[in-house]
Amino acid sequence: MTVTTTALPRFVAQLTPHISTDTTLPPLGGIYLEADGTHLFAAATDRYTIAVTRTEATESEPWKAVVLRADLTALRALFPARRRTADLHLTHHRGCTRTPDGLLTVGDGTRSLTLSANASLARKFPKWRRLFADALAAEPRQDTETLYNADFLARWARAADRNQPLTTWSAGPGKPLLVAAGPDFLGLHMPVALPAHRPDTPARDRQDRAALRTTWADTLTPARRLKAAA
Incomplete structure (x- = not known):
């Protein structure tokens, strides 16, 4: 289940200010991603502000994930924002016995980064x-x-x-x-x-x-x- 988009660095820049720093609220400690078959959505909140942004993405089956703040740091380091946007491929792997929270792989064709999809946190993100x-x-x-x-x-x-x-x-x-x-x-x-x-x-x-x-x-x-x- 793969989404191809140039929007991910923009999503991270737009939403990072809204991520909660409250360690007692793990579902709010990163950027929530959701593909619904028509769009890729991204959202973040600390309960004082909430922001959501979207881009068209029709090639994927529905999935949800949360990318935690620490993983966003790694993501920015490997795929920095550029003036010239490049395609990034987000591939969601459903949970299994070894990785019950699922995995999210982000790559540009030459480099890739595999992160936990944090499915248990994604299910608790606000409606x-x-x-x-x-x-x-x-x-x-x-x-x-x-x-x-x-x-x-x-x-x-x-x-x-x-x-x-x-x-x-x-x-x-x-x-x-x-x-x-x-x-x-x-x-x-x-x-x-x-x-x-x-x-x-x-x-x-x-x-x-x-x-x-x-x-x-x-x-x-x-x-x-x-x-x-x-």
Whole structure:
């Protein structure tokens, strides 16, 4: 069961910022791969953000795998991102007695790397389709202030190519910000809990729109010119 694609280095670059560093959540410790007979999907999440990207792949039967962070380091070293993309062949080998988690071989015709497919982890990866279906179905409604972690916002810089804009919207307070880059990349970004839900949050962390208008009024109001003396 082999998928041939040039997209794997791009997937790794786009999704690495979203991989969880929490060692108590092994299914989130790498990039999830899924071939469904029409596309190859890749996803990563740490529960604060989740990103999924895809490319067409019609030559494979369905399979799932998780490539852990340590294996991604080896993958990047053997197949570095280049300006000129090259075909990579991803071959999934189902589990057997010796390798119950299955294997994933990545090669370019001259070199290859064989990794665990981590089938047991892949089965526990979050049901990402439902999350994105709900977010896409919800009507945009951004009519109040929303807090976002600035470090997490920086993760989306990897989502798009240079000069490619991001599209964003939200279904309202407490709902995730949906991020799209072109037709094949989607992300969800959970907001920081509002002070109403977290009484311990300092008031200064919530920049109320009305308060901002008041505190900036003098600075942003055009200065009046003095009249010349008669």
